[in-house]
Amino acid sequence: MSNCNSCPSQSNCSKESTKCGVTNNPLNKIKYVIGVMSGKGGVGKSTISSLIARELNNKGFKVGVMDADITGPSIPRLMGLSGERADGVEENILPVISKDGIKTMSLNYLIENENDPVVWRGPMVGKAVEQFWNGVIWGELDYLIIDMPPGTGDVALTVMQSIPLSGVVMVSIPQDMISMIVTKAIKMTKQLNTPVLGIIENMSYISCPGCNTKIQLFNENHTKDFIEECGVPLLGELPMVNSICNLSNNSYEKDKIAISELFSPIVDKLIKTLK
Template sequence: MDGVKHIIAVASGKGGVGKSTVTVNLALALAAQNYRVGVLDADIYGPSQAQMLGVKEGVRPQAAANNKFLPLEAHGIQAMSMAFMVNTREPMVWRGPMVVGAFQQMLTQTQWDNLDFLLIDMPPGTGDIQLTLAQKVPVAGAVIVTTPQDIALLDARKGIEMFRKVNVPVLGVVENMSLYHCENCGHEAAIFGTGGGDSIAQEYDTQVLGRLPLTLSIRELTDSGRPSVVSEPEGTVSQTFAAIAKKVAEAVNMSQNEGPTISFSE
């Protein structure tokens, strides 16, 4: 794609595991490491990146040349979302072809400005949007977000299998809500179980990029439009996202540098 070096899909097999929260904080963490970063909100029915980035309701992208439009900017990253196009209070009562058409338009008609990474916040599941993305543009890799819960892992496996079928490398797994830490008494509890991220990473020969706690601050800061990475840059959560961002960048560079294997036999 013009203006984009690497495309990374951030996906999950099911909703409610914190995929959008991981996407926006990962994008901000990459930007903090001096990469030029953009976010494309591909969840047409339920776009959330506008609120997470603090973009006010009613702000619209400006038109550019060649029937394109300029992405909005927030916290130093470029962004495009269906929430910038429509009234977010109205439901998107669209059939599949209309949703795919809207996604393709945002993907191909946004004039991204010299991005190192474009993170695509995928809708949950393994449907039309995922297949369209794999068919239309070269995707450098996918980041799978899950919780340690068995049901979430079941759906995460489907997401990994889907990307493998369309030849998109899985860069790793982010285990969200891995541990609850009580802010009052300090007690820790693995509410959704333990070891889920490790087991799925081992099963599919990939890595656990990082583990994020179940804390009130992550939710509050994201809802307020100032995610953890910009609100608390020295905090533990931000440092975790920084480590995840570093691993993602390294994994992309490694996959891009891999050449064909040549063997000789007598």
């Protein structure tokens, strides 16, 4: 293990070296580490994490996804890897690789049945996240996407204080109550000196199947007001479509082109923000 001075993401990290708690695996070299976060569950955070990873992969980058939502892991299903198991080499864990070459790690790869509950207290959950960072052989990656659990609890603190994040993407939906909770998460990241790269608004609208007119599900002025209040850029607005809603049913390959058309502009903005 190495100290902060040899961290591969040091140039992108906002933390002072004297306060950095990073323990990096010398077998890993990761250029950018992006956390995906929401204030509340049920807004599509894990789905968007998986789709950011897939679109980066489509653009030719080497990508990994860490499922830091320890008590509610869903990355294996979303990546078409349900039922897979992770192997180990000496003291390290090998990530499970999707058929399109994306490296992934989730607690579901380490338990017998994906439906079994993880009944752990906060410190154990935090240790698992740290192990996924420094105990997994990620190798050389351009981007590591960390799917964080909803809220501003132990795991969010562990990730922001122990892992050299390049920044965080916030996921929201156009509803007052959700936006209020997401605002709390944004304020938390700023307090911890972690850059907020932007907001992705999920379930923003539906498209009329006959004329492609955008039909707003909520107050159309809400997003503009929310973005202005937060002072964070809007990376994109996503419609409610079957191609995204059905990802956990291994439908990505069938809808790959349609999904890429939606996500390519969002990921282009994300890449540009990190440069």
